[in-house]
Amino acid sequence: MKSAVIVFPASNCDRDAKVALEQMTGKTPAMVWHQDSELPEVDLVVLPGGFSYGDYLRCGAMASQSAVMKSVKAHADKGGMVLGICNGFQVLTESHLLPGALMRNAALKFVCRPVGLEIEETQSAFTRKYENGQRVTFPVAHGEGSYFADEETLNRLEGENRVAFRYAKGENPNGSARNIAGILSEKRNVLGLMPHPERVVDEVLGGTDGRNLFHSLIETLS
Amino acid sequence: MTQITAAMVREHGLSDAEYARILELMGREPTFVELGIFSVMWSEHCSYKSTRAHLKKLPTKAPWVIQGPGENAGVIDIGDGDAAIFKMESHNHPSFIEPYQGAATGVGGIMRDVFTMGARPIAMMNALRFGEPDHPKTRHLVSGVVSGIGGYGNCMGVPTVGGEVNFHKSYNGNILVNAMCVGLARQDKIFLSAAKGAGNPVVYVGSKTGRDGIHGATMASAEFDDASEEKRPTVQVGDPFTEKLLLEACLELMATDAIIAIQDMGAAGLTSSSAEMGDKGGSGIELDLDKVPQREANMTAYEMMLSESQERMLAVLKPGREAQAEAIFKKWELDFAVIGITTNTNRLVIKHKGKVEADMPITALSDAAPIYERPYTERKPLAGEPAYDKNKPVLASLKTILASPDMASRRWVWEQYDHTVMADTVQVPGGDAAVVRVHGSKKALAITTDVTPRYCRPDPFEGGKQAVAEAWRNLTAVGALPLAVTDNLNYGNPQKPEIMWEIVAGIDGIGAACRALDFPVIGGNCSLYNETNGEGILPTPAIGGVGLMQDVTKMATVAFKRAGDVVILIGETKGHLGQSIYLREIEGREEGAAPKVDLAVEKKNGDFVRKLIEAGRVDTVHDVSDGGLLVAVAEMAMPRGIGASIGLAGLPEAIPFWFGEDQARYVIAAPLAQADKIVAEAQAAGITVAELGKTGGDTIILDDKDSVKIAALKDGFENWFPNYMSGEEIPVTN
Numbered sequence: 001m002k003s004a005v006i007v008f009p010a011s012n013c014d015r016d017a018k019v020a021l022e023q024m025t026g027k028t029p030a031m032v033w034h035q036d037s038e039l040p041e042v043d044l045v046v047l048p049g050g051f052s053y054g055d056y057l058r059c060g061a062m063a064s065q066s067a068v069m070k071s072v073k074a075h076a077d078k079g080g081m082v083l084g085i086c087n088g089f090q091v092l093t094e095s096h097l098l099p100g101a102l103m104r105n106a107a108l109k110f111v112c113r114p115v116g117l118e119i120e121e122t123q124s125a126f127t128r129k130y131e132n133g134q135r136v137t138f139p140v141a142h143g144e145g146s147y148f149a150d151e152e153t154l155n156r157l158e159g160e161n162r163v164a165f166r167y168a169k170g171e172n173p174n175g176s177a178r179n180i181a182g183i184l185s186e187k188r189n190v191l192g193l194m195p196h197p198e199r200v201v202d203e204v205l206g207g208t209d210g211r212n213l214f215h216s217l218i219e220t221l222s
Numbered sequence: 223m224t225q226i227t228a229a230m231v232r233e234h235g236l237s238d239a240e241y242a243r244i245l246e247l248m249g250r251e252p253t254f255v256e257l258g259i260f261s262v263m264w265s266e267h268c269s270y271k272s273t274r275a276h277l278k279k280l281p282t283k284a285p286w287v288i289q290g291p292g293e294n295a296g297v298i299d300i301g302d303g304d305a306a307i308f309k310m311e312s313h314n315h316p317s318f319i320e321p322y323q324g325a326a327t328g329v330g331g332i333m334r335d336v337f338t339m340g341a342r343p344i345a346m347m348n349a350l351r352f353g354e355p356d357h358p359k360t361r362h363l364v365s366g367v368v369s370g371i372g373g374y375g376n377c378m379g380v381p382t383v384g385g386e387v388n389f390h391k392s393y394n395g396n397i398l399v400n401a402m403c404v405g406l407a408r409q410d411k412i413f414l415s416a417a418k419g420a421g422n423p424v425v426y427v428g429s430k431t432g433r434d435g436i437h438g439a440t441m442a443s444a445e446f447d448d449a450s451e452e453k454r455p456t457v458q459v460g461d462p463f464t465e466k467l468l469l470e471a472c473l474e475l476m477a478t479d480a481i482i483a484i485q486d487m488g489a490a491g492l493t494s495s496s497a498e499m500g501d502k503g504g505s506g507i508e509l510d511l512d513k514v515p516q517r518e519a520n521m522t523a524y525e526m527m528l529s530e531s532q533e534r535m536l537a538v539l540k541p542g543r544e545a546q547a548e549a550i551f552k553k554w555e556l557d558f559a560v561i562g563i564t565t566n567t568n569r570l571v572i573k574h575k576g577k578v579e580a581d582m583p584i585t586a587l588s589d590a591a592p593i594y595e596r597p598y599t600e601r602k603p604l605a606g607e608p609a610y611d612k613n614k615p616v617l618a619s620l621k622t623i624l625a626s627p628d629m630a631s632r633r634w635v636w637e638q639y640d641h642t643v644m645a646d647t648v649q650v651p652g653g654d655a656a657v658v659r660v661h662g663s664k665k666a667l668a669i670t671t672d673v674t675p676r677y678c679r680p681d682p683f684e685g686g687k688q689a690v691a692e693a694w695r696n697l698t699a700v701g702a703l704p705l706a707v708t709d710n711l712n713y714g715n716p717q718k719p720e721i722m723w724e725i726v727a728g729i730d731g732i733g734a735a736c737r738a739l740d741f742p743v744i745g746g747n748c749s750l751y752n753e754t755n756g757e758g759i760l761p762t763p764a765i766g767g768v769g770l771m772q773d774v775t776k777m778a779t780v781a782f783k784r785a786g787d788v789v790i791l792i793g794e795t796k797g798h799l800g801q802s803i804y805l806r807e808i809e810g811r812e813e814g815a816a817p818k819v820d821l822a823v824e825k826k827n828g829d830f831v832r833k834l835i836e837a838g839r840v841d842t843v844h845d846v847s848d849g850g851l852l853v854a855v856a857e858m859a860m861p862r863g864i865g866a867s868i869g870l871a872g873l874p875e876a877i878p879f880w881f882g883e884d885q886a887r888y889v890i891a892a893p894l895a896q897a898d899k900i901v902a903e904a905q906a907a908g909i910t911v912a913e914l915g916k917t918g919g920d921t922i923i924l925d926d927k928d929s930v931k932i933a934a935l936k937d938g939f940e941n942w943f944p945n946y947m948s949g950e951e952i953p954v955t956n
Binding site for chain 1: 369372373376377378379461462463464466467554555636637638639640641642643644645646647648659774775
């Protein structure tokens with residue numbers, strides 16, 4: 001599986017994504033600068049966490065306009081895999097690769113803590129190695145992660161089994177609608193999620209629940 | 223030319239004697255720009271004029287110290303060609319006036335101090351002191367400072383891994399915000415600030431210069447009064463996005479060999495960075511301010527030299543490397559300008575619009591800056607054991623203490639900090655020390671910040687010792703070998719002899735402990751004049767300690783992990799209640815002697831505990847500090863809800879045994895098979911040791927009689943902070 005990590009100015013989980021991909025796939029991902037308008041030939045594009053362009057505007061709004069995003073969209077249109085984590089999820093909604101928006105956390109504060117998640121949908125390239133309904137723990141670290149979409153969109157997401165991750169009961173850290181933590185695109189090749197799977201692939205860091213996300217991708221793509 | 227009047231001199235915070243010295247050094251009346259430059263360079267904040275004579279007494283050397291005090295940050299050898307670079311610095315005055323921006327720029331400033339030396343910042347810590355919880359300003363200040371620290375650090379993508387928060391009325395009008403940054407570099411890639419050689423280009427990189435923060439260093443060197451909030455416009459505004467770009471661009475430039483010297487523009491901005499670089503390099507510096515990237519129109523030379531706009535760096539490059547450097551900064555969309563040249567004149571020359579605005583000997587700003595041996599009046603340390611009511615129920619008191627402002631969980635604070643970004647945080651906040659892995663290795667750094675201000679007023683010397691000893695103990699408790707400290711000395715007005723004594727005794731105490739524990743001081747910062755309307759803060763010499771762990775998988779944490787472990791107390795309990803949390807929270811008094819630290823015992827006990835951890839024999843350790851033994855045991859029980867049945871050992875009286883704050887103590891929990899051996903080995907080594915009982919159940923049981931549910935303790939412990947911050951009535955817990 002070949003992968004690329006997009007680096008926007010003030011991306012700050014780009015190295016974490018790179019290290020996790022190296023550990024899980026044994027291959028070093030290409031690090032692609034936001035001004036590069038061409039992507040290398042890859043199976044998976046990762047939009048990492050961070051504060052792209054400082055996120056002084058709506059989170060991800062500036063990044064969605066950057067040169068590289070045209071190529072990311074083209075990659076997704078061709079059915080290529082795209083994974084957006086945290087700020088990456090925000091970039092995906094701002095780019096309309098995923099529906100809805102990420103709003104300010106309900107408590108109006110940044111929140112960093114491990115949260116319990118339920119795997120809602122295993123019929124995807126990103127989650128096939130998990131069990132349906134399996135409970136996992138990933139950390140979150142964001143100020144604007146409250147998922148919002150209109151009722152019709154939410155119904156559609158659920159109806160099409162596109163909610164991949166949900167915050168477990170009592171664990172919703174940000175007021176997300178219907179406890180949604182991560183969603184798939186219509187063609188199921190784009191996943192955006194607020195929690196950080198790349199921070200839970202290493203035993204020493206207190207958990208390995210994120211590994212199966214990478215195992216799922218490896219199994220799908222190789 | 224502007225005529226310098228006596229009023230101008232006073233407004234610049236200079237005394238008549240200091241101005242007379244300036245006239246002598248210059249051989250003429252200074253220009254207005256020169257007066258401004260003297261004002262900031264001779265300010266307490268930049269010159270350390272009241273403390274320098276005493277700071278010299280601190281131990282600063284050890285075989286593992288690569289760079290001691292005097293550079294932007296200290297550097298230690300952590301093996302394999304790696305170096306840890308760290309420093310702590312205060313941003314007290316700005317944070318009181320404008321908490322969000324004050325705290326944010328404090329974080330930004332200390333990060334620049336570390337990455338200007340070639341290190342990638344890997345962890346942030348902070349030591350915060352606020353006024354009483356029911357003071358009308360406290361909530362606002364806590365909320366602003368915490369979100370400011372988070373706002374900056376989170377965007378930078380550097381984990382904020384811990385720190386401390388205290389509340390005390392002495393900080394009502396003068397909070398303390400001390401931020402510490404730890405970075406990693408290769409030993410052969412460390413950058414210093416000495417601008418050696420003449421004819422080398424001086425380049426300016428980062429943000430544009432604006433009118434913000436003019437005279438910040440002077441403000442930080444004066445007492446506050448009720449009008450201080452009018453100084454809000456002098457607080458700088460932080461831009462972590464630009465700083466993140468600056469970090470990456472600097473590290474990219476540092477990977478080349480184009481740099482001769484580099485220094486961040488912190489307090490006193492362009493003035494101090496150019497003067498210090500010239501001074502250390504033994505060269506002169508000539509700047510053309512027309513070339514300085516400016517954010518506002520019509521800025522004067524005075525404004526540009528004194529601006530404290532953030533996210534800026536000054537570097538001296540090898541000649542001919544300008545284009546290479548410029549390409550890197552352009553890639554990161556940052557300003558880059560050659561604004562001057564080094565000379566062999568030893569003078570700082572400032573030109574603007576074709577006019578020489580300043581031309582002064584650099585040594586006048588450094589070596590010739592005043593040093594004061596300020597008079598001090600010794601005060602006898604408070605002595606005596608305070609009385610207490612022997613009939614107060616122990617477990618009800620425990621519950622009250624755990625839900626008190628200084629002891630309750632700080633989760634509300636640290637969950638607002640991204641503490642796991644960079645994917646190397648092995649021990650998150652809430653334990654004895656944070657542990658951050660050295661990327662790509664099995665090694666890790668342990669980091670802590672400590673001081674117990676309530677000990678430092680009654681006994682500044684013992685308080686200084688205790689701050690160092692507690693930092694050393696916290697690093698030891700996770701299994702790290704303590705290597706070095708940075709100190710952040712927060713005191714009141716040094717021109718008052720009783721305050722000056724607190725400073726001198728505090729430094730002596732720190733020195734004594736650092737020497738005894740092989741724990742040298744490699745850098746730091748002094749923040750004086752922490753007073754409002756004549757009321758000084760508690761002396762608060764915050765110590766930031768760093769230790770090294772060779773194998774991170776051996777790390778110990780505070781949480782009880784298994785039922786049936788034997789709970790062992792290492793160290794002697796005499797039941798010292800003077801200045802304790804118990805006395806303050808339960809008896810409502812701040813009295814008696816501060817606890818004394820026996821440094822030889824401290825070292826012996828700590829070395830014993832560390833060896834157990836390193837050998838993989840013990841994974842559950844907690845130091846005994848604020849609140850005493852029973853609080854320590856409760857803190858070990860709460861994380862996983864595993865209780866313990868324990869009893870008095872060695873003292874007949876329950877209250878001093880459970881709540882006394884004797885030093886040099888640890889609680890460990892070890893499997894039965896290990897426990898007997900550990901006790902025997904401790905006894906053989908002459909270490910006071912006692913078995914307190916066993917872990918298990920979901921309660922803490924004392925002497926097989928009284929018990930309390932851990933869930934009930936946890937309720938008060940976890941809820942105090944969120945309830946307080948949401949403005950809800952604080953429930954009485956006993």
